[in-house]
């Protein structure tokens with residue numbers, strides 16, 4: 349797979365195409381966005397900011413980086429790559445344009461970084477662009493420090509900064525899909541890949557921290573269907589991960605929503621564990637946009 353720079357970015361203020369400049373990006377109306385030292389651009393304008401420092405905190409980003417860097421979730425990245433590759437190859441056979449992949453809520457960039465590495469290691473059967481964005485500047489800053497093949501942006505999924513009808517595939521891993529935002533930039537026939545926790549995800553950890561555990565299915569797709577999406581593929585992935593020490597357990601906890609929910613007894617029970625084996629149970633669902 350060949351990776352080329354994305355050329356489908358749009359100005360968050362007027363949706364005009366953004367042209368790459370030596371120091372960042374600019375639109376024809378004169379709005380300009382500098383590239384930070386780390387290589388990302390901040391396209392999160394104040395009108396699209398719900399708080400002063402939105403999204404995951406620096407501490408959450410650092411915990412996720414330490415945990416994911418150990419390779420514990422590598423099978424999820426590999427499965428995602430297979431799905432992206434299959435979609436990109438099918439579309440590439442019909443058109444010469446690059447297949448534009450966007451990771452919405454990319455966090456500290458683990459999955460796109462893996463995708464870029466896997467893409468480079470595979471023969472160039474198709475051409476892709478890889479763009480990751482997140483509303484947390486801490487996350488994007490960490491992402492941009494590692495991978496230069498990817499375009500990294502601070503932006504909000506409610507207003508994805510891409511030209512209308514330009515995105516082939518949106519990845520949303522452990523994230524928050526905002527279907528109206530996704531519709532505004534996807535090509536008809538484009539798709540969204542959702543990767544969400546299944547009922548047994550991290551069940552061993554949840555059994556330690558909560559008096560009672562609910563085994564819930566991923567969120568229903570009603571809103572997506574109403575917005576013009578149809579589910580065309582679903583699949584599960586299940587494996588075990590060994591957390592060899594309290595630091596690894598603490599990092600896993602810190603990157604999940606449980607970190608904010610658990611009470612003191614749960615925190616103490618988890619802190620007493622020297623190691624833990626957890627089940628990873630995820631659902632992958634691909635939805636096609638057919639407006």
Ligand SMILES: C[S@@+](CC[C@H](N)C(=O)[O-])C[C@H]1O[C@@H](n2cnc3c(N)ncnc32)[C@H](O)[C@@H]1O
Pocket residue numbers: 402403404412452453454455456457458459481482483484487503504505506520521522523524603
């Ligand atoms: C649970 S984390 C998942 C991060 C990454 N996808 C992963 O799996 O490692 C959710 C991410 O969504 C980001 N986020 C939350 N609301 C967002 C929004 N409206 N637009 C873009 N990103 C958002 C957070 O900052 C956080 O990095």
Ligand SMILES: [Zn+2]
Pocket residue numbers: 359360361362363364375376377378379
């Ligand atoms: Zn503009």
